[in-house]
Amino acid sequence: MKLTNRAIEALSGPAPGASAKSKEVSDSEVTGLRIICSAGTARRKFFYFHYTIHGQRKKAKIGEFPAIGIQEARQQALEWRAAVDRGVDPMDQRDRVRQMPTVSQYATDEYLPYAKQHKVSWDMDESKLRLHILPKFGPRRLCDISTRDVQMYIAQIKASRSPATANRHLALLSKMFKMAITWERIDRNPCVGVAKFREPQGRTETLSSEDLQKMLKAMESEPNIQAVAALKLLLLTGTRREEALQARWDDIDLDKALWFLPKTKNGKTRHVMLNMEAVSLLRSHVRLPGVPWVFPGRDPARPLNNPRKAFTRILNAAGLPYLRVHSLRHLFASFAVSSGVSLFQVQHLLGHASPSTTQRYAHLANDVLRQASASVSSIFTKAKPGDDGKMAA
Incomplete structure (x- = not known):
């Protein structure tokens, strides 16, 4: 019926x-x-x-x-x-x-174990999940997250933080759902169709020679010797924070002035050329017997966790504005470009996989290029005939 x-x-x-x-x-x-x-x-x-x-x-x-x-x-x-x-x-x-897991169950039991094996920056994923994503979506089933949910979430992150941070959260969510599809947990990725926010040009912090002098002077009074040494190495090599904090003595050859990085952000290995100041810093740095880390933490079995607090004290003592620890990498690049080093060379010094990443420092090369152009102008001026028809002296 x-x-x-x-x-x-x-x-x-x-x-x-x-x-x-x-x-x-x-x-x-x-x-x-x-x-x-x-x-x-x-x-x-x-x-x-x-x-x-x-x-x-x-x-x-x-x-x-x-x-x-x-x-x-x-x-x-x-x-x-x-x-x-x-x-x-x-x-x-x-x-x-x-049988569908909640977002919290999936993140803890499946995604993070995968990330620990395949991503150098897995701890950044763990931090985003613990502090932001799981408080928002944790109790909900994985299949119940909609595209609108994702769009609203990253809009909130953008409003409270920045477009770049919101894009990093979107990338993490997209990766999580993509892996869930691969593992046959869900059939669709709710992040598909969610547009990234336009990011402002990357920051390229610079310091004057006077400000650098103040920073180095303040470092002399900082009690955390390990943190000071790590910060100085970051400034002298332009390496990433975790690359420096995870440094092992076995990977450093001071006689050849070479530092081997077994694992970088892009998953590749590379060698860092140590300048004279970096070699001198490492030679004078105390090596603890039986400890592999160049910069051990309070527990010598582990490396130094984060020199952020020490860096903040140093900046305050020097009367300098807030800088991120990552800013030391930008300062290294800025000093190099301003000294006449080409962007191609800076790309390899920083270990950038793409030259487009190094382009943020292009404007710093203007003075160097202007000097190069001025040298051509000088030659041209000397070659011009004078009013009497003779070449300029």
Whole structure:
């Protein structure tokens, strides 16, 4: 019969004394949709979807009437019918959803273990998840995160922090959902179609020679000797913070002035050319017996965690504005370019995989280029004939 909510309300179970325990009525509108009315005074009624797949006859429970009405039952039955036509078993789909982990479970049990094995910067992912993403999405099922949810989230990050930070959060979410698809957890990535924010040109902090002098003077009074040495090495080599903090004595050859980095941000190895000041710094730095780290922490079994607090004290003592520890890398590049080093050479000094990353320092080369142009101008001026027809002296 054509089922309606009113008709279903009027349905009764088997007559008293009948052998049947329930009465089943098929819907004439949607093939496979049935309502089952139980015997007894309760007369509970449930929607089921009957189907055949791979030669097997099955049925899937939709829900109880009247909590679920006929229109909602038909919609669910039609969705399952479409799945059957595609060769997908609705029961498998339902079981998959029931077993779907929450974002918190997925991040902790699956994504982070993967990131620790494949990403040098996995700790940055862990920090974003712990401080921001999991408080927002943690209890929700992985399959329930929508594109709108992602868009609203990164908009909040942009408003409270910066476009660049919001883009890093979007990249992490996209990677997490991409891996979830690979591991057959979900079928779609809700980050697809979410546009990145336009980022301002990268910061290229510079210091005058006077400010650098103040910073070095303040370092002499800083009690954290390990942190001071690490900060000086960052400034002298332009390496990344973690590259310096994870430095081992076995990877440094002071006689050849070479420092081997076994693992960089892009996953490759590289050698850092140590200048005279860097070699002198490392030669004078105390090496603890049996400790592999160049800059050990309070527990010598571990490297120094973060020189941020010491750097803040140094900047305050020197009367200098706030700088990130990462700013020391930019200062190294700025000093190099301002001294006439080409952008190509700076790219290799910093270990940039792409020359486009080094282009942020292009404007600092203007004075050097102007001097080079002036030298050509000088030659041209000398070559010009004077009013008397003779060459300039």
